[in-house]
Amino acid sequence: MSKLPNVKKYDHPAGGWGSLKAVASALVKEHVALNGARILLHQNKPDGFACVSCSWAKPADPHLFEFCENGAKATAWELTKKRIDEDFFAHHxxxxxxxxxxxxxxxxxxxxxxxxxxxxxxxxxxxxxxxxxxxxxxxxxxxxxxxxxxxxxxxxxxxxxxxxxxxxxxxxxxxxxxxxxxxHESTSVALPETIGSPVGTVTLDDFEHTDCFFFFGHNTGTNAPRMLHPLQEARKRGARIVTFNPIRERGLVSFANPQSPVEMLSPKQTAISTQYLQVKIGGDIAAVTGISKALIDADDRAQPNGEPRVLDAAFIAEHTHGFETFAAAMRATDWRDIEGLSGLTRSALEAAATEYARAKAVMILFGMGITQHREGVLAVQMLTNLMLLGGNIGKPGTGICPIRGHSNVQGQRTVGITEKPALVPLDxxxxxxxxxxxxxxxxxxxxxxxxxxxxxxxxxxxxxxxxxxxxxxxxxxxxxxxxxxxxxxxxxxxxxxxxxxxxxxxxxxxxxxxxxxxxxxxxxxxxxxxxxxxxxxxxxxxxxxxxxxxxxxxxxxxxxxxxxxxxxxxxxxxxxxxxxxxxxxxxxxxxxxxxxxxxxxxxPGGFHRPIPAAKREWKTTNGRANFITPENMGEDPDMSFDGERTLRLMTTRGDNQFNTTVYGLGDRFRGVFDTRQVLMMNRDDMMRLNIAEDQALTVTAVSNDGVTRCIEGLRAHAFDIPAGCAMGYYPECNPLIPLAHHAKRSKVPAAKAIPVRVCAMQR
The missing domain is CATH 3.40.50.740 (Rossmann fold)
Structure with missing residues (x-):
C-alpha cells in the first residue's frame, strides 16, 4: 500500500526563498556544498558550461546566478561525491x-x-x-x-x-x-507544413518587444524557470500574459526573483498571468478555435462599418494560403461545442481574443501539454493559425516558441539524429x-x-x-x-x-x-x-x-x-x-x-541558426505560410469519454525531478510531499465516484486492445483541476498509456488525455 501524501497548501510565488532553500539542500545532499556553489557560478555563462537539464535560452549578458532551482539540482546530481564501483555490484x-x-x-x-x-x-x-x-x-x-x-x-x-x-x-x-x-515531434511535423521550419521563430531579444504572451500547456516555474526573468521584466512594462493550463501552476501565477534583494526581503512579487484559463485536458484546439472564431467575427463586423481591421489583412493576403477555408470553418463552429470541449466559457475566450487583438506584438509559447496528445500535430498548427491571423510571425516581439525540454534535444535533430532520412543530407x-x-x-x-x-x-x-x-x-x-x-x-x-x-x-x-x-x-x-x-x-x-x-x-x-x-x-x-x-x-x-x-x-548568447520563417521566408511546398483547417476540435479519434466513469488523465513532472530523474518525493508547488503515488482529482468527481480524500485507488486505462493496464494504490487527492480530469506523476503513470495511444502522424506518446476509470481499491 502506498504512503499517505502529506498535503500542505502552497501559496508562495515561484522563486523566492523556497527556491534558494531547495538549491542549498540539493548541494548538501550530494556533499558538494562548497565546490558545487563555486561551479554553479559558471552555469549558462558564455565561457562556462550549458545546463544539463532544460534547454531554455542562454543570454549574452547573464545574471550572476544564471541558473534555476532545477538546473542547480541537476548540476549537484552530476557533481555528487557518491560513487558506484565494482564493490557496489559485488554486494547487489x-x-x-x-x-x-x-x-x-x-x-x-x-x-x-x-x-x-x-x-x-x-x-x-x-x-x-x-x-x-x-x-x-x-x-x-x-x-x-x-x-x-x-x-x-x-x-x-x-x-x-x-x-x-x-x-x-x-x-x-x-x-x-x-x-x-x-x-516535441508533433512540433517538428506540424511547423514545416505551416511555416516551413521545424523549430520556433523566437529569440530572447523578442521578449523585449512583445506586449502579449499566450502560454499553452507548459509548467514554466518547474520546467524552464529562467524564462520567468524576461517574463517578469515584460510584466513590469505592462505586457499581458494569457495562460491556458488545466491547473494553476505557481510559476505562471506569481514570481519572486531570488536575485532581487528587494523581493527577497519583502512580500513583493510579480503577478505573471493577467488571465488564467484552466482548459480541460485535451481542450486546447477547441480553445484556440474559440479565440480564432472571436477574432474573425470581430473582423467581419468591423469591415462593413469602415472600422480598423482586427486581422492583419495585408499580411494574410501577401504571405498566407488557405485563409478563407479556415475562416469559414471557424465561422461555422458552434460556441456550445467550443465551450463543451474546451471547458471554458465563451466570455473567457472572447476576453483572450480581445487581448490578442489589441496587442501590437504577440508571442505564443507552448509545451508538451500541446504536443503529447492524439491531435498534437493539429494543436500546434492551430496555434500557428492563430499567429497568422494577426501577422504575428516575422516581426520583432512576435513568433511561435516551442519550449523544448532536454538540454540539446533540438540540436541533436539539427545534426542528424532522426529516423527520417528525408531530413538528413544523405548525399x-x-x-x-x-x-x-x-x-x-x-x-x-x-x-x-x-x-x-x-x-x-x-x-x-x-x-x-x-x-x-x-x-x-x-x-x-x-x-x-x-x-x-x-x-x-x-x-x-x-x-x-x-x-x-x-x-x-x-x-x-x-x-x-x-x-x-x-x-x-x-x-x-x-x-x-x-x-x-x-x-x-x-x-x-x-x-x-x-x-x-x-x-x-x-x-x-x-x-x-x-x-x-x-x-x-x-x-x-x-x-x-x-x-x-x-x-x-x-x-x-x-x-x-x-x-x-x-x-x-x-x-556570448550563442549564434543563431538561420530560421527563414523569422524573416517571413516560407520554405513550404507552395512558398507561403499555410492556414490548416481542422477536421475536428481535438476529440480523441479512438476512444470515447463517457462523462460519467471515464476521466481524462495527464501525466506531469514534479518540481523535484527532471525527466525520469527524481531528486526527492516533495512537490512543493502543488503541496504534495512524501510520496508520488497520488492521483489529483476534481473534488466534484471524487464525490460523484464516491471516493474519499487519501483513499487508495485502482486506476485502469480504457483501451480496446484486450490488454489490462492498471495501477493500484494511488492515493486520491482533491485538487484544483477541471471536472472530468485527473493528474498523476510521470513516469509512475506511464503503464497506463497504451503504446498505440500516440499523436497521429508524429507518434508522440499521448500522455495528455489518457482515458482512465477510477474506483476505490478493493482490499
Missing part, C-alpha cells in the same frame, strides 16, 4: 536492485568504470574498455542493422550526436529514435565519408517499443537517458528486455534501464558535461542548441568522477571503430583527440546552418 544482484525505487537507484551516485553483465552471478562485473568495445563490435557485426536501435537522450552534445548518427548510418540503419519522439554524408547511406525510414521511439515487445530487436544502444522508464506501457515492455541479445547503455548514473538488460549487457560510464574533458589536443569544449535555435559552447570545470571514465565522443568512436572495421572514411581517433575537427565536419555537412562554426561557437 540485479534482481535485488530491481526492488529498489527509481529514486533510490539514481541516488547511489556516479558510475565509475565499464561493466559487463555476468549471468551466473546476476551482477555487473568490471571489464576493460578495450574488451568492451571489441565484444560489442563483434556482436553488432553479426546482427542485422535493421534490427538494431541507436537511441539518444536529449543531453548529448552536437559533436557526440553527429558522430553517433554517422556511426549508425555507416553501420546500415536509420533506427535513430530520440527523446524528441516522446515530446553529402555519402560524399564526405565514402559509404552508401540507408534510405529506408528507421524506427521512432514508438516503433522501437513495438519491435521490443514483438521480439524483433537484436541490439539496443542507449546514449544516455532511461528509455525503459520514459516510454509507455511499462508492464507490457519490461519482460521483453530479457529477450534482446545485446543492450549497451552509455550513462553517468545507474537507472532502471540498466537492470532491464538484454542477454549480453554493458554499462559504459561517461564523463559528464560539467567535467573537464581532457583529450590528446587538450581540454575540449562541446556545443549545444537551445530552444531558440542558438548554438552555445560548453566546457567543463569539475574533475571527472573517476579516472577510468571516457567522454561520450570517445565511447562512440570506440564502438564505431570496432563495429565498422574501417567501413566509411572517418578518422575516429582524430575526432576524439580534437572535437574542433568534428565541428568542421558538421559545418561541411550543414554549411548554411554552421558557417564558421569553430569561430562563432563562443559568441
Amino acid at each position: 544482484t540485479l534482481a535485488a536492485l530491481e526492488t529498489w525505487t527509481d529514486m533510490e537507484l539514481e541516488a547511489q551516485g556516479r558510475l565509475t568504470g565499464p561493466m559487463r553483465y555476468d549471468a551466473a552471478s546476476d551482477r555487473y562485473a568490471p571489464i576493460s574498455w578495450k574488451c568492451a568495445f571489441e565484444e560489442i563490435g563483434a556482436m553488432l557485426r553479426n546482427f542485422k542493422p535493421k534490427r538494431t536501435v541507436f537511441y539518444t537522450s536529449g543531453r548529448a552534445s552536437l559533436e557526440t550526436s553527429y558522430m553517433y548518427q554517422l556511426f549508425a548510418r555507416i553501420y546500415g540503419t536509420n533506427n535513430l529514435p530520440d527523446s524528441s519522439n516522446m515530446c 553529402k554524408l555519402a560524399e564526405l565519408y565514402a559509404f552508401e547511406p540507408p534510405h529506408e525510414e528507421g524506427m521512432s521511439t514508438v516503433d522501437a517499443c513495438a519491435a521490443l515487445r514483438d521480439g524483433e530487436l537484436d541490439a539496443f544502444i542507449g546514449l544516455g537517458g532511461n528509455f525503459a522508464r520514459a516510454t509507455p506501457d511499462h508492464h507490457v515492455l519490461e519482460p521483453a528486455w530479457k529477450k534482446v541479445p545485446l543492450t549497451v547503455q552509455i550513462a553517468t548514473h545507474l537507472n532502471r534501464s540498466h537492470l532491464l538488460h538484454g542477454g549480453a549487457a554493458y554499462l559504459l560510464p561517461c564523463i559528464g558535461r560539467i567535467e573537464v574533458d581532457q583529450q590528446a589536443s587538450g581540454p575540449q569544449s562541446v556545443t549545444v542548441e537551445d530552444s531558440t535555435a542558438c548554438i552555445h559552447a560548453s566546457k567543463g570545470f569539475a574533475q571527472p568522477a573517476s579516472d577510468t571514465l571516457l567522454s561520450e565522443p570517445a565511447i562512440v568512436a570506440g564502438l564505431a571503430k570496432e563495429t565498422l572495421q574501417g567501413r566509411g572514411k572517418v578518422d575516429w581517433d582524430a575526432w576524439t583527440a580534437d572535437y574542433s575537427l568534428v565541428r568542421d565536419a558538421i559545418e561541411k555537412t550543414y554549411p548554411d546552418q554552421f558557417k564558421d562554426f569553430n569561430t562563432r561557437m563562443g559568441q
Whole structure:
C-alpha cells in the first residue's frame, strides 16, 4: 500500500526563498556544498558550461546566478561525491536492485568504470574498455542493422550526436529514435507544413518587444524557470500574459526573483498571468478555435462599418494560403461545442481574443501539454493559425516558441539524429565519408517499443537517458528486455534501464558535461542548441568522477571503430583527440546552418541558426505560410469519454525531478510531499465516484486492445483541476498509456488525455 501524501497548501510565488532553500539542500545532499556553489557560478555563462537539464535560452549578458532551482539540482546530481564501483555490484544482484525505487537507484551516485553483465552471478562485473568495445563490435557485426536501435537522450552534445548518427548510418540503419519522439515531434511535423521550419521563430531579444504572451500547456516555474526573468521584466512594462493550463501552476501565477534583494526581503512579487484559463485536458484546439472564431467575427463586423481591421489583412493576403477555408470553418463552429470541449466559457475566450487583438506584438509559447496528445500535430498548427491571423510571425516581439525540454534535444535533430532520412543530407554524408547511406525510414521511439515487445530487436544502444522508464506501457515492455541479445547503455548514473538488460549487457560510464574533458589536443569544449535555435559552447570545470571514465565522443568512436572495421572514411581517433575537427565536419555537412562554426561557437548568447520563417521566408511546398483547417476540435479519434466513469488523465513532472530523474518525493508547488503515488482529482468527481480524500485507488486505462493496464494504490487527492480530469506523476503513470495511444502522424506518446476509470481499491 502506498504512503499517505502529506498535503500542505502552497501559496508562495515561484522563486523566492523556497527556491534558494531547495538549491542549498540539493548541494548538501550530494556533499558538494562548497565546490558545487563555486561551479554553479559558471552555469549558462558564455565561457562556462550549458545546463544539463532544460534547454531554455542562454543570454549574452547573464545574471550572476544564471541558473534555476532545477538546473542547480541537476548540476549537484552530476557533481555528487557518491560513487558506484565494482564493490557496489559485488554486494547487489540485479534482481535485488530491481526492488529498489527509481529514486533510490539514481541516488547511489556516479558510475565509475565499464561493466559487463555476468549471468551466473546476476551482477555487473568490471571489464576493460578495450574488451568492451571489441565484444560489442563483434556482436553488432553479426546482427542485422535493421534490427538494431541507436537511441539518444536529449543531453548529448552536437559533436557526440553527429558522430553517433554517422556511426549508425555507416553501420546500415536509420533506427535513430530520440527523446524528441516522446515530446516535441508533433512540433517538428506540424511547423514545416505551416511555416516551413521545424523549430520556433523566437529569440530572447523578442521578449523585449512583445506586449502579449499566450502560454499553452507548459509548467514554466518547474520546467524552464529562467524564462520567468524576461517574463517578469515584460510584466513590469505592462505586457499581458494569457495562460491556458488545466491547473494553476505557481510559476505562471506569481514570481519572486531570488536575485532581487528587494523581493527577497519583502512580500513583493510579480503577478505573471493577467488571465488564467484552466482548459480541460485535451481542450486546447477547441480553445484556440474559440479565440480564432472571436477574432474573425470581430473582423467581419468591423469591415462593413469602415472600422480598423482586427486581422492583419495585408499580411494574410501577401504571405498566407488557405485563409478563407479556415475562416469559414471557424465561422461555422458552434460556441456550445467550443465551450463543451474546451471547458471554458465563451466570455473567457472572447476576453483572450480581445487581448490578442489589441496587442501590437504577440508571442505564443507552448509545451508538451500541446504536443503529447492524439491531435498534437493539429494543436500546434492551430496555434500557428492563430499567429497568422494577426501577422504575428516575422516581426520583432512576435513568433511561435516551442519550449523544448532536454538540454540539446533540438540540436541533436539539427545534426542528424532522426529516423527520417528525408531530413538528413544523405548525399553529402555519402560524399564526405565514402559509404552508401540507408534510405529506408528507421524506427521512432514508438516503433522501437513495438519491435521490443514483438521480439524483433537484436541490439539496443542507449546514449544516455532511461528509455525503459520514459516510454509507455511499462508492464507490457519490461519482460521483453530479457529477450534482446545485446543492450549497451552509455550513462553517468545507474537507472532502471540498466537492470532491464538484454542477454549480453554493458554499462559504459561517461564523463559528464560539467567535467573537464581532457583529450590528446587538450581540454575540449562541446556545443549545444537551445530552444531558440542558438548554438552555445560548453566546457567543463569539475574533475571527472573517476579516472577510468571516457567522454561520450570517445565511447562512440570506440564502438564505431570496432563495429565498422574501417567501413566509411572517418578518422575516429582524430575526432576524439580534437572535437574542433568534428565541428568542421558538421559545418561541411550543414554549411548554411554552421558557417564558421569553430569561430562563432563562443559568441556570448550563442549564434543563431538561420530560421527563414523569422524573416517571413516560407520554405513550404507552395512558398507561403499555410492556414490548416481542422477536421475536428481535438476529440480523441479512438476512444470515447463517457462523462460519467471515464476521466481524462495527464501525466506531469514534479518540481523535484527532471525527466525520469527524481531528486526527492516533495512537490512543493502543488503541496504534495512524501510520496508520488497520488492521483489529483476534481473534488466534484471524487464525490460523484464516491471516493474519499487519501483513499487508495485502482486506476485502469480504457483501451480496446484486450490488454489490462492498471495501477493500484494511488492515493486520491482533491485538487484544483477541471471536472472530468485527473493528474498523476510521470513516469509512475506511464503503464497506463497504451503504446498505440500516440499523436497521429508524429507518434508522440499521448500522455495528455489518457482515458482512465477510477474506483476505490478493493482490499
